[in-house]
Amino acid sequence: MARFRLPHTCFSFVSVPTIYQNPVFHFSTVTFKTRLEDGNFSDSKEQFATLCSSGRIREAFHSFVSYIWSEPRLFSNLIQACIPTKSLSLGKQLHSLIITSGCSSDKFVSNHLLNLYSKFGELRAAVLLFDRMPRRNIMSCNIMIRAYLEMDSFESAQKLFDEMPERNVATWNAMVTGLAKFELNEESLFLFSRMNELGFMPDEYSLGSVLRGCAHLNALFAGQQVHAYVMKSGFEFNLVVTCSLAHMYIKAGSLSDGERLIRLMPNCNVVAWNTLMSGKAQTRCFEGVLDQYCTMKKAGFRPDKITFVTVISSCSELATLGQGKQIHAEAIKAGASSIVDVVSSLVSMYSRCGSLQESIKAFSEGKQRDIVLWSSMISAYGFHGQGEEAIKLFDEMEQENLPGNEVTFLSLLYACSHCGLKDKGLAFFELMVQKYGLKPRLEHYNCVVDLLGRSGCLEDAEAMIRSMPMKPDAVIWKTLLSACKIHKNEEMAKQVAEEVLRIDPQDAASYILLANIHASANKWQDVSEVRKAMRGKMLKKEPGISWVEIKNEVHQFCLDDKSHPQSAEINRYLEELFSEMKMRGYVPDTSSVTHDMDNEEKEYNLAHHSEKMAIAFALMNCPEGMSIRVMKNLRVCSDCHVAIKYISEIKNLEIIVRDASRFHHFKDGTCSCGDYW
DSSP states (O other), rough: OOOSSSSOOOOOOOOOOOOOOOOOOOOOOOOOOOOOOOOOOOOHHHHHHHHTTOOOOHHHHHHHEEEEEEEGGGHHHHHHHHHTTOOOHHHHHHHHHHHHHTTTOHHHHHHHHHHHHHHTTTHHHHHHHHHOSSSOHHHHHHHHHHHHHHOOOHHHHHHHHHSSSSSOHHEEEEEHHHHHHHHHHHHHHHHHHHHHHHTTTOHHHHOOOOOOHHHTOOOHHHHHHHHHHHHHHTTTOOOHHHHHHHHHHHHOOOOHHHHHHHOOSSSSSSSHHHHHHHHHHHTTTTHHHHHHHHHHHTOOOOEEEHHHHHHHHHHHHHHHHHHHHHHHEEEEEEOOTHHHHHHHHHHHHHHHOOOHHHHHHHHOOOOOHHHHHHHHHHHHHTTTTHHHHHHHHHHHHHHOOOOOHHHHHHHHHEEEEEEEEOOHHHHHHHHHTTEEEEEEEHHHHHHHHHEEETTHHHHHHHHHHHHOSSSSOOHHHHHHHHHHTTTTOOOHHHHHHHHHHHHHHHOOOHHHHHHHHHHTOOHHHHHHHHHHHHHTTTTTOOOOOEEEEEEEEEEEEEOOOSTTTTTHHHHHHHHHHHHHHHHHOOOOGGGHHHHHHHHHHHHHHTTTTTHHHHHHHHHHSTTTTEEEEEESSSSSHHHHHHHHHHHHHHHHHHHHHHHHHHEEEEEEEEEETTOOO
């Protein structure tokens, strides 16, 4: 098999003599009452093995103690039995008896002790035992390599691997898998290639690890080479390998190949279904995830926690609250609703579907809380404009002695930027660096720029961008450009737009923002020039789309949409609604229209924005007084924001709108954002 075409790594393969050390190794001993048995032990060996395998360790020792002393290698059966029964203390007592018996130098028994300590994560004890072993073999080193890798001590594992004068297939498999675990994917592929050249046969786990490495590297060609090797070596029907192959193809952008592999599996299991659903989620085919979930259930497979996390997250992306609630009920029925990963996905799903109270309920009912769950709830508060609650929750988290991570602080900064909490946001940015020693990523700087920009500190925001330790991207400049629009700073907007378009000349949104800024100043000639530049680059504005879920069915609308079956009724309803709004003082904000047209045309254009049409449809088809949830792909314009406040007051109900930036809760003529969005 040819070596995989990836950059050569400096992984060392030099064999050097191993240096052995023999520190004193103490364990307290325990005295067991001994009882001699008559007869030949060979006749009772099966009974001894049965007692050990069933976890009756003390009984096995008492019943056969005289034979154990005469044949100390039998201690290995007792030691092995301690692992499934999680009897570390008993294993240590047996270790002291092994020392007393004088068989501690036996490689077979010592290897079982090494395995015991490594399985229980007792790395220090394993290292001490390994260092004092007078005679080691390949098995001893393999156990230690796996122990080092399990304890995240990769350097020690690599050093031991390099020092081994002889290696077997298990050694190579352990190192290939370990390299992939530490995301040293190129090195893992190189070592796999070297292993193959030396004639060693990989196992299913090393093949799976190498394929996951290909997936992380998006190395489709290398993955295809491994696939050819899989076919050649007879692993094509192995569940672990096939799932890893499917994952590799999906991650590398070949969803159809991954799906085909799963469908051709003779014995499909829940892991295979999860691989396929995760792949569809990664390619943002969220409807496909839900379809696959239904197919999986019909095929008789029971979803596990990974299934629920994937499917609930897909509902979150689609903002389909009805389906999300249905799957939540199924998770409760399956006994998975209290698993912390599932709770985190539920908190995010309810938040993104506009039901903050359900997020709070899911969080409060969680029996275990890790940093991911705390961060999800902080993010939910921020997304719904409740910055003070997000800060309060962070304070609670600190009282639990749980340190925040990069995601936690990103959620906090986001919450502060959307609530005008400039000083607190800047304090959190400093806390993140000074107290927690976290290195801010570009996303953190983007939040701070947004924080400064929204509060009117445009020069400070620009200074932050120019002083960052990393190169700014188009997104962070675009954040400042949005702030220029809010504060109508036309001169700075021109300069910032140049920065954006220098990085990404095809970014249509920046042209639109600049055109809007010119339109606000009634500079129609400048607007015309911006639009001409867009036409020259064949760029088009992303159309505004809004959707609403009624009775588990999603209805989608765009500007002046005439494709919906009820479009005529929606137009009549809007006409009546706007008449009542105007009687109450509503005045259309025609400055939101960036086209040079007369006021009547502008008013018609404003009245038929996608979110207004979605709200009208929901009012026509929902029970009176029921809350309405509308999702939009772009930010809500200033006119729609004012109009929806009037509608919430007239109809005496809550209207929840999720735009590209945040949630707005409209009730009694006010919005939760406090007009700060």
